Amino acid sequence: MPPAPATTSAYPPGRLAFPHRHLTGIMGLQPHEILFLLDTAEEWIEPNRTRAAPDKRLAGLTQINAFFENSTRTLLSFEIAGKRLGADVVNMHAAQSSVKKGETLIDTAVTLNAMRADVIVIRHMSSGAVRLIADKVDCPVLNAGDGRHEHPTQALLDALTIRRRRGRVEGQRVVICGDILHSRVARSNMLALTALAAEVRVCAPSTLMPPEIEAFGVAAFTDFDAALEGADVVMMLRVQNERMSGGFIPSTREFHARYGLTLDRLARAKPDALVLHPGPMNRGVEIDSDVADHLTRSAITEQVEMGVAVRMACLDVLTRGARGVEGWA
Ligand code: ASP
Numbered sequence: 001m002p003p004a005p006a007t008t009s010a011y012p013p014g015r016l017a018f019p020h021r022h023l024t025g026i027m028g029l030q031p032h033e034i035l036f037l038l039d040t041a042e043e044w045i046e047p048n049r050t051r052a053a054p055d056k057r058l059a060g061l062t063q064i065n066a067f068f069e070n071s072t073r074t075l076l077s078f079e080i081a082g083k084r085l086g087a088d089v090v091n092m093h094a095a096q097s098s099v100k101k102g103e104t105l106i107d108t109a110v111t112l113n114a115m116r117a118d119v120i121v122i123r124h125m126s127s128g129a130v131r132l133i134a135d136k137v138d139c140p141v142l143n144a145g146d147g148r149h150e151h152p153t154q155a156l157l158d159a160l161t162i163r164r165r166r167g168r169v170e171g172q173r174v175v176i177c178g179d180i181l182h183s184r185v186a187r188s189n190m191l192a193l194t195a196l197a198a199e200v201r202v203c204a205p206s207t208l209m210p211p212e213i214e215a216f217g218v219a220a221f222t223d224f225d226a227a228l229e230g231a232d233v234v235m236m237l238r239v240q241n242e243r244m245s246g247g248f249i250p251s252t253r254e255f256h257a258r259y260g261l262t263l264d265r266l267a268r269a270k271p272d273a274l275v276l277h278p279g280p281m282n283r284g285v286e287i288d289s290d291v292a293d294h295l296t297r298s299a300i301t302e303q304v305e306m307g308v309a310v311r312m313a314c315l316d317v318l319t320r321g322a323r324g325v326e327g328w329a
Pocket of ligand 1: 279280
């Protein structure tokens with residue numbers, strides 16, 4: 001049962017505002033806990049823009065970014081977030097790791113733990129791998145994307161972008177279109193946006209739509225034009241070729257014809273509807289360049305900016321106990 005939607009920022013003080021040791025997913029978070037992370041992230045947006053008075057609250061702490069799957073923007077975003085807070089940030093790439101040599105996930109967890117990091121950020125190609133490692137280490141773990149499972153900081157940065165640009169998340173009609181089946185971004189967003197009382201529509205060809213998707217509290221569409229009617233936000237997803245075997249779509253040209261976001265198609269949404277994409281984009285496939293680069297409608301670069309603030313908030317909140325912050329220890 002998903003938690004009852006919340007629209008107020010009223011959350012309990014201290015540790016109770018976010019009583020979790022790790023952030024492995026949006027699943028299991030209460031609406032007020034999501035709002036607490038968004039509000040905490042909000043506080044970093046201005047300091048990030050002005051860089052006036054650096055706040056090195058994570059000074060002396062070691063942050064390991066253990067990335068077992070390729071990433072550019074998420075890795076960079078977590079690295080910048082950690083460094084802005086003064087942490088010593090170390091990146092571990094899969095290509096250089098023993099995973100390639102056949103080490104098990106448990107061995108990896110034990111090894112990471114022996115490094116005595118204060119916080120570990122993990123991206124992994126296997127769904128559930130981050131939770132498994134989190135259960136074996138002594139410090140907080142943040143999920144930077146695991147297989148098709150979850151990408152919680154992406155959903156948080158999307159919710160923050162929507163809230164800032166549209167004024168609120170509650171009641172917003174958000175259309176998520178593309179490869180829903182293989183997308184951890186879609187999954188985390190469905191959980192976060194429904195928890196915050198948005199009206200979520202998902203749209204995909206039937207081959208890329210998970211069965212029983214309505215259990216997420218969303219409405220499912222195979223007709224993109226119908227899904228777009230009256231939308232406040234349109235979130236486009238990449239076809240996750242690396243996470244599928246066999247032909248899920250006839251061709252990229254056909255996919256673009258039915259599910260690509262063009263300016264013409266966007267006209268079906270509200271006149272001021274916002275366009276989001278988690279990146280990396282396949283221009284000309286799920287999104288046209290004149291939409292992606294649209295000066296007023298596209299919030300894609302703002303998403304990247306919000307990503308740093310959200311990750312700073314998560315790193316800060318999850319290390320408060322270890323740092324002995326009052327009310328959190
Ligand atoms: N960057 C997102 C992810 O890691 C979306 C994508 O790869 O298409 O899942």
